[in-house]
Amino acid sequence: MTDHSAHQASPPTGQLQCQGCSLCTHCLPLGLGPEELKRFAAIIDRPRPLKRGELLVRQGTPFTSLYVVRSGSFKQVVVDSGYREHVTHFLLPSEVAGLDAVGEAIHATSVVALESSFVCELPFTSLEALSDRLPALRGALYRCMSQELHRDQRLHCLLSFATAERRMASFLLDMSARHAERGYSPFGFQLAMSRADIGSFLGLALETVSRLMSRFQRRRLIAIEGREVSLLDLPALEALAEQGDTRR
Amino acid sequence: MTDHSAHQASPPTGQLQCQGCSLCTHCLPLGLGPEELKRFAAIIDRPRPLKRGELLVRQGTPFTSLYVVRSGSFKQVVVDSGYREHVTHFLLPSEVAGLDAVGEAIHATSVVALESSFVCELPFTSLEALSDRLPALRGALYRCMSQELHRDQRLHCLLSFATAERRMASFLLDMSARHAERGYSPFGFQLAMSRADIGSFLGLALETVSRLMSRFQRRRLIAIEGREVSLLDLPALEALAEQGDTRR
DNA sequence: CGGTCTTTTGACTAAATTCAATAGGCGTGG
DNA sequence: CCACGCCTATTGAATTTAGTCAAAAGACCG
Numbered sequence: 001m002t003d004h005s006a007h008q009a010s011p012p013t014g015q016l017q018c019q020g021c022s023l024c025t026h027c028l029p030l031g032l033g034p035e036e037l038k039r040f041a042a043i044i045d046r047p048r049p050l051k052r053g054e055l056l057v058r059q060g061t062p063f064t065s066l067y068v069v070r071s072g073s074f075k076q077v078v079v080d081s082g083y084r085e086h087v088t089h090f091l092l093p094s095e096v097a098g099l100d101a102v103g104e105a106i107h108a109t110s111v112v113a114l115e116s117s118f119v120c121e122l123p124f125t126s127l128e129a130l131s132d133r134l135p136a137l138r139g140a141l142y143r144c145m146s147q148e149l150h151r152d153q154r155l156h157c158l159l160s161f162a163t164a165e166r167r168m169a170s171f172l173l174d175m176s177a178r179h180a181e182r183g184y185s186p187f188g189f190q191l192a193m194s195r196a197d198i199g200s201f202l203g204l205a206l207e208t209v210s211r212l213m214s215r216f217q218r219r220r221l222i223a224i225e226g227r228e229v230s231l232l233d234l235p236a237l238e239a240l241a242e243q244g245d246t247r248r
Numbered sequence: 249m250t251d252h253s254a255h256q257a258s259p260p261t262g263q264l265q266c267q268g269c270s271l272c273t274h275c276l277p278l279g280l281g282p283e284e285l286k287r288f289a290a291i292i293d294r295p296r297p298l299k300r301g302e303l304l305v306r307q308g309t310p311f312t313s314l315y316v317v318r319s320g321s322f323k324q325v326v327v328d329s330g331y332r333e334h335v336t337h338f339l340l341p342s343e344v345a346g347l348d349a350v351g352e353a354i355h356a357t358s359v360v361a362l363e364s365s366f367v368c369e370l371p372f373t374s375l376e377a378l379s380d381r382l383p384a385l386r387g388a389l390y391r392c393m394s395q396e397l398h399r400d401q402r403l404h405c406l407l408s409f410a411t412a413e414r415r416m417a418s419f420l421l422d423m424s425a426r427h428a429e430r431g432y433s434p435f436g437f438q439l440a441m442s443r444a445d446i447g448s449f450l451g452l453a454l455e456t457v458s459r460l461m462s463r464f465q466r467r468r469l470i471a472i473e474g475r476e477v478s479l480l481d482l483p484a485l486e487a488l489a490e491q492g493d494t495r496r
Numbered sequence: 497c498g499g500t501c502t503t504t505t506g507a508c509t510a511a512a513t514t515c516a517a518t519a520g521g522c523g524t525g526g
Numbered sequence: 527c528c529a530c531g532c533c534t535a536t537t538g539a540a541t542t543t544a545g546t547c548a549a550a551a552g553a554c555c556g
Contacts, residue, residue: 078401081490086405100397103390108398132380142351145393149348150356152400153326157334159407160451164544195503203408205545210504226503226553242329412512443535453513458536474521474535 018044021070023094026182028068028122028144031136040137043126050113056097057111063101065123069093072117073192075201076109087200089151090114090193092178096144114192159203167202168212169240172222176231188230266292269318271342274430276316276370276392279384288385291374298361304345305359311349313371317341320365321440323449324357335448337399338362338441340426347393362440407451415450416460417488420470424479436478 018024018041019034029040047070050056056067059079069091076089076097088109091097097111102124131138158170180186191198195213199206216222221237223230231237266272266289267282277288295318298304304315307327317339324337324345336357339345345359350372379386406418428434439446443461447454464470469485471478479485 078405080402080405080409084409086409088401088404100394100401103387103392103394104398109401139351144351145397146348146351149393149396149400150352152397152404153336153348153357154328155404156336156400156407157326157328159404160448161328161332161334194501200408206502207504207546208544210502211544214504442533454534455514455536456512458534459512462536 022183023068023070026094028066028094028096028140029137030140032134032140036134036136039130039134043130044120044122048119048121050117050119052113052115054113055110056113056119057107057109059107059110061107063098063104063107063124065121066096066098066102066127067111067119067121069095069097070118070120073114074111074117075114075193075197076111078109085200087193087197090175090197090201093182099145099148102141102145114197115190164202164204164208164212165215166241167204168209168216169237171198171202172216172229172231173234173237173241176234186231186234188228191227191229271316271318271430274342276314276342276344276388277385278388280382280388284382284384287378287382291378292368292370296367296369298365298367300361300363302361303358304361304367305355305357307355307358309355311346311352311355311372313346313369314350314375315345315359315367315369317343317345318366318368321362322359322365323362323441323445324359326357333448335441335445338423338445338449341430344392347396350389350393362445363438412450412452412456412460413463414489415452416457416464417485419446419450420464420477420479421482421485421489424482434479434482436476439475439477 018027018029018037021027024037029037032040048056048067050072056074059077071093073093074091074097075087076091078086078088080086091111097119098107100109101107127137127141131141158167162170175189175191176186179189193201194206195209196206198204199209202209204212213222213224216237217224219236221231221233221240223232266275266277266285269275272285277285280288296304296315298320304322307325319341321341322339322345323335324339326334326336328334339359345367346355348357349355375385375389379389406415410418423437423439424434427437441449442454443457444454446452447457450457452460461470461472464485465472467484469479469481469488471480
């Protein structure tokens with residue numbers, strides 16, 4: 001999906017260079033100076049490649065580190081009290097996994113690779129120690145957490161109010177925007193997750209997801225080939241996501 | 249709803265005493281020693297009473313402070329891109345408003361009093377400065393933020409998966425549990441918000457909320473008198489919230 | 497090449513929304 | 527104190543959306 005060189009040969013342990021990383025302008029250490037960035041890079045350890053389906057974080061295990069997605073993608077899942085699995089987020093490169101466990105002892109979610117992926121591990125104690133001396137880093141951490149709260153709020157609005165069509169359109173636009181932010185094309189990308197995952201995330205049956213994709217394709221809003229999506233008519237999708245067929 | 253003495257006569261400015269506050273064991277400064285608590289209390293300023301409908305925080309205004317609910321209750325609302333209002337949370341005493349703006353310049357939500365209420369204002373710069381010297385306070389702040397992330401995740405599961413009946417049962421049980429945590433009865437409380445607010449929060453039409461309340465009452469699960477609710481059969485409600493009528 | 501998992505599509509069903517009309521509460525002002 | 531009006535809540539009937547069940551087609555892996 002992204003920087004394929006990254007997960008074919010791992011960089012030497014403890015020597016991940018943030019400067020060389022294409023994500024540097026969107027990643028957690030956003031806003032650090034070059035010297036600060038070097039100190040930040042120094043705490044990254046055990047760079048980890050993961051294969052499709054592998055767990056980066058297991059719900060219920062102790063919290064020790066945050067993980068930044070360097071390449072590939074992940075889903076964040078919660079197993080609820082009835083032992084059903086719910087997808088609560090999808091993570092793209094430069095996004096941070098584990099924030100919901102900061103300040104807690106235990107991870108409340110699992111994080112699963114959707115494809116061959118690569119993460120930078122940030123041991124939280126080191127991160128804390130470093131951010132004592134780098135206020136910008138602390139600020140970045142706060143920003144990440146509150147951004148996640150915002151995202152959850154937008155999602156709440158979507159799930160509690162929008163029709164299936166609006167949810168789907170919003171989802172596609174959100175993915176598009178996030179790809180664009182990271183320097184990829186907003187018009188075409190891989191959806192590494194299954195229809196069932198999308199359905200779980202959006203609160204729809206997987207059949208509904210499939211039907212909507214087909215409907216959008218018939219209307220020439222998108223083109224689909226398996227998990228590869230092209231957005232053909234962004235304005236129309238935006239119209240769907242905003243006004244589209246208002247309920248309530 | 250809670251400590252009525254508190255919002256009839258305001259305590260003297262700058263002299264809110266956390267020690268005297270009944271919420272002390274659930275509030276943000278949880279885990280501070282007596283000496284630390286005193287230093288914490290010293291940064292609380294401009295204690296503010298609010299009347300029903302008054303805005304504590306207005307979406308789009310600059311972030312300066314966190315607010316702890318001391319008495320009364322609030323709703324957190326987002327106005328989305330289509331200018332529709334969505335209730336994203338309800339705040340009870342000892343809960344913190346403004347966390348989604350930490351690390352941001354601007355509030356992304358409004359917070360509105362549901363009844364006569366009282367808040368402790370924590371100017372964020374003071375809080376930050378103090379938490380540099382009190383690691384326990386920083387930890388408490390992290391904990392608050394990640395707890396909010398957890399809550400959002402549970403909500404995501406509820407909204408994306410549960411039937412109207414399960415949502416309603418879960419909502420009532422959540423309110424009950426939160427009242428209980430704060431030393432009030434889990435079996436009876438005021439719902440200070442309107443049916444429309446509950447509907448907006450749960451992603452249901454207000455008519456559906458009303459119908460479900462009636463249905464629950466007919467089944468002797470609850471008793472309603474206006475906005476006063478009694479939970480008559482907690483186990484049955486829990487069964488509804490957990491298994492109740494499984495979809496998907 | 498066979499088997500399994502994922503996706504698509506159709507027909508039917510059920511749940512929740514919408515529209516509409518009524519009833520209940522609350523505060524204001526006569 | 528009662529009457530009026532406004533806002534909130536309740537209840538019913540019809541509609542619509544999305545879910546469930548089922549079957550077939552396609553993709554992927556060994």
